[in-house]
Amino acid sequence: MEFFIQLLVNGLSIGFLYGLAAMGFVMIFKSSSVLNFAHGELMALGAFIFLAMITWAGLPVYLAFPLALAGCFVLGFVVERLFLRPLIGEPLIYVIMLTVGLASIFKGIMLFIWGGNLYTFPDFLPAGLAIHWKSINIPPVYVVSIAIGLTFLILFGLFFKYSSQGIYMRSVADNQPAALSLGVHVRKVFALSWAIAALVAGMSGIVLGIINGINVHDLSSLGLKVFPVVILGGLDSIGGAVIGGIIIGLLETFTGGYLSTSLRDVVPYMALVFILMVKPYGLFGLVEIERV
Amino acid sequence: MADGVLLQLNNISVVYSDVIQVLKGVSLSVGENHIVSLLGSNGAGKTTTLKAISGLLKTENGKVTDGDIVYRGKSIQNSPPETITRQGIIQVLEGRQPFKYLTIEENLRVGTATRWGKPYKKDLALIYDYFPPLKERRKALAGYCSGGELQMLVMGRALMAHPQLLLLDEPSLGLAPLVVMEIFRIIERINKEQGTTIILVEQNASMALKIANYGYIMENGKIVMEGSSADLKENPDIKEFYLGMGASGDAKSYRDVKSYKRRKRWL
Numbered sequence: 235m236e237f238f239i240q241l242l243v244n245g246l247s248i249g250f251l252y253g254l255a256a257m258g259f260v261m262i263f264k265s266s267s268v269l270n271f272a273h274g275e276l277m278a279l280g281a282f283i284f285l286a287m288i289t290w291a292g293l294p295v296y297l298a299f300p301l302a303l304a305g306c307f308v309l310g311f312v313v314e315r316l317f318l319r320p321l322i323g324e325p326l327i328y329v330i331m332l333t334v335g336l337a338s339i340f341k342g343i344m345l346f347i348w349g350g351n352l353y354t355f356p357d358f359l360p361a362g363l364a365i366h367w368k369s370i371n372i373p374p375v376y377v378v379s380i381a382i383g384l385t386f387l388i389l390f391g392l393f394f395k396y397s398s399q400g401i402y403m404r405s406v407a408d409n410q411p412a413a414l415s416l417g418v419h420v421r422k423v424f425a426l427s428w429a430i431a432a433l434v435a436g437m438s439g440i441v442l443g444i445i446n447g448i449n450v451h452d453l454s455s456l457g458l459k460v461f462p463v464v465i466l467g468g469l470d471s472i473g474g475a476v477i478g479g480i481i482i483g484l485l486e487t488f489t490g491g492y493l494s495t496s497l498r499d500v501v502p503y504m505a506l507v508f509i510l511m512v513k514p515y516g517l518f519g520l521v522e523i524e525r526v
Numbered sequence: 527m528a529d530g531v532l533l534q535l536n537n538i539s540v541v542y543s544d545v546i547q548v549l550k551g552v553s554l555s556v557g558e559n560h561i562v563s564l565l566g567s568n569g570a571g572k573t574t575t576l577k578a579i580s581g582l583l584k585t586e587n588g589k590v591t592d593g594d595i596v597y598r599g600k601s602i603q604n605s606p607p608e609t610i611t612r613q614g615i616i617q618v619l620e621g622r623q624p625f626k627y628l629t630i631e632e633n634l635r636v637g638t639a640t641r642w643g644k645p646y647k648k649d650l651a652l653i654y655d656y657f658p659p660l661k662e663r664r665k666a667l668a669g670y671c672s673g674g675e676l677q678m679l680v681m682g683r684a685l686m687a688h689p690q691l692l693l694l695d696e697p698s699l700g701l702a703p704l705v706v707m708e709i710f711r712i713i714e715r716i717n718k719e720q721g722t723t724i725i726l727v728e729q730n731a732s733m734a735l736k737i738a739n740y741g742y743i744m745e746n747g748k749i750v751m752e753g754s755s756a757d758l759k760e761n762p763d764i765k766e767f768y769l770g771m772g773a774s775g776d777a778k779s780y781r782d783v784k785s786y787k788r789r790k791r792w793l
C-alpha cells in the first residue's frame with residue numbers, strides 16, 4: 235500500500251509536468267493549427283537557461299527560477315516573431331517543417347554550448363519540504379513539482395476563463411475570421427501563445443531537470459512525449475492536455491514500479507496507439523457542435 | 527452631399543488571388559448617421575464590398591487594386607483589419623459566425639478587443655437591454671443557440687466595440703419573419719439611439735428599404751442603380767425584381783431569364 239502511494243505521488247508530480255508542457259503545445263495548436271516539433275527543445279532550453287543562471291551567474295534559486303521563466307517567455311515571443319510570423323498564410327506543412335528545423339537548430343546550439351553531458355543540480359531545495367509518513371518518503375522536488383504544477387494550472391485556468399486576453403485567445407482558436415472582424419489582434423495572439431507555450435515548456439523542463447538531471451538529448455526526447463499526452467487528452471483541449479499528462483505520468487510510474495523500468499518509456503506510446511484506435515478524438519477532444 | 531459624409535468609395539476595383547476581378551469600379555457614399563442599404567442578387571459583390579471597407583479582404587487574398595476608400599477624410603483601402611476596426615468600423619459577417627465554444631457573455635466580451643482598457647460591464651447591460659433573450663442565455667455556449675439568438679449575439683458583439691460605422695451582412699438570412707421584424711426594429715433603434723451609421727446588405731429588399739435612407743443596387747460587381755429608399759420603392763424595375771411584385775401581379779424570382787436581360791439594361 236505504501237509503495238502504491240509512493241508511486242502515485244511520484245506519478246502525479248511527473249504527470250503535472252507533462253501536462254503543463256502539453257498545455258503549451260495545445261495552445262500553439264489551437265491558436266494557429268501548428269504542431270510544434272520543437273517543444274522538447276523548448277523544455278531543454280528552459281532547463282539550460284536555469285542552469286546557466288545558477289552556475290554561471292551564480293544567482294540564488296528564488297531569483298533564477300522567475301528569471302529563467304521570463305527568459306523562456308521572451309524566447310517564445312522572439313521565435314514567433316523571427317521564424318513563424320513570416321510564414322503566416324503559407325501552407326501549414328511548411329510551418330510544421332519549420333518547427334522541425336527549429337528543433338535541430340536549438341539542439342545544435344545547446345550541444346555547442348553545453349555538450350551532451352548530464353548536469354545535475356546541487357541539492358538546493360530545503361529538506362524540510364520533504365514529506366515523511368510511515369515508510370512513505372516523498373522528496374522535496376516532487377512536493378515542489380506538484381505545488382508548481384497546481385499553481386500554474388489554476389493561474390492559467392483563471393487566465394483563460396476570465397481575463398480579456400484569455401478570452402481573445404480562445405476566440406481566435408474558435409473562429410479566426412470572426413475574431414479578426416472584431417479587431418482581435420490575431421498576430422499578437424499567436425505571439426502570446428508561443429510565449430506562454432515556451433514558458434510552460436521551460437518550466438516543466440526546469441523541474442524535470444531538477445528531478446532527473448539535465449541532458450540535451452533526454453529533455454529533447456521528452457518533448458516527443460507530448461504527443462501521447464495530447465492525443466490522449468484530445469489535441470484541441472487544454473484541460474484534456476493536463477489530464478492526459480497526469481494519466482501518462484501515472485502510467486509510466488506504475489509500469490516502472492510494478493512491471494519493469496525498461497517498459498516505462500514504451501507504455502505511453504502503447505496507450506497512444508490504443509486510444510487512437512478506440513477514441514480518435516482523444517478522451518477530451520472537442521465534440522464538433524453541429525447545430526449551427 | 528459633401529458634408530456629413532462618413533465614408534466614400536471612389537471607383538474601387540477588387541481582385542482576389544491577383545486574377546479574379548470581382549468589383550469593377552464601385553462608388554458609393556454613406557452619410558453620417560444614415561442607414562444605407564446595399565441590395566443585389568447572389569454573387570453581385572455585396573460581401574466583397576463590405577470586406578473591402580473593413581479590411582477583411584486581406585485574409586482572403588483579395589485586394590483593392592484601383593480607386594480609394596475614404597473614411598473621415600482618410601484613405602483606408604488595404605489597411606489591415608486591426609487598424610480599421612480601431613477607427614470604429616466593425617463588420618458583422620454573413621452567416622453569423624459565433625465563437626461556438628465560448629458562452630454568450632464571453633462572445634460579447636470579444637467585442638471589446640478594440641477598446642482601451644477592455645471595459646465590458648456597463649456595455650453588457652446595454653446589450654442585454656437591446657437583446658433581452660441574450661441575458662437569459664448568457665452562460666450558454668453559443669454553439670447551442672438558435673439562429674435568432676445568434677443574430678442578436680453577433681450584432682451585440684459588434685456593438686460592444688462602440689462602432690461608428692456598422693457593416694451588417696444579411697442579418698435576416700434564414701430567420702423566421704417575426705424574428706426578422708424584431709432584428710430590423712433593433713437595427714433602427716441602434717441607428718437612432720447610438721448614432722451608429724449602418725451599411726445594410728440584404729436580400730430582403732422590402733425590409734431593408736423600409737429602414738434605410740438610401741439604397742444602392744449592385745449587379746456583377748457594379749452599382750447599377752441608386753436612390754433614396756422612397757424612390758427605389760417606386761421604381762418599376764425594383765418593384766419587379768427585388769420587391770417581388772411583377773407587372774402582372776405575380777412574384778418573380780431573381781433567376782428569371784427575363785429579369786437577367788432587363789438588368790443588363792442598367793449596366
Ligand SMILES: Nc1ncnc2c1ncn2[C@@H]1O[C@H](COP(=O)(O)OP(=O)(O)OP(=O)(O)O)[C@@H](O)[C@H]1O
Nearest residue numbers: 542546548566567568569570571572573574575586
Ligand atoms: N475569396 C474569394 N476568392 C475568389 N472569388 C471570390 C472570393 N470571394 C468571393 N468571390 C467571388 O466574388 C463574387 C462576389 O461574391 P460576394 O460574396 O461578394 O457576393 P455577394 O453579393 O455577397 O453574394 P451573396 O448574396 O450570395 O452573399 C462571386 O462570384 C464569388 O464567387
Ligand SMILES: [Mg+2]
Nearest residue numbers: 572573574620
Ligand atoms: Mg454575401
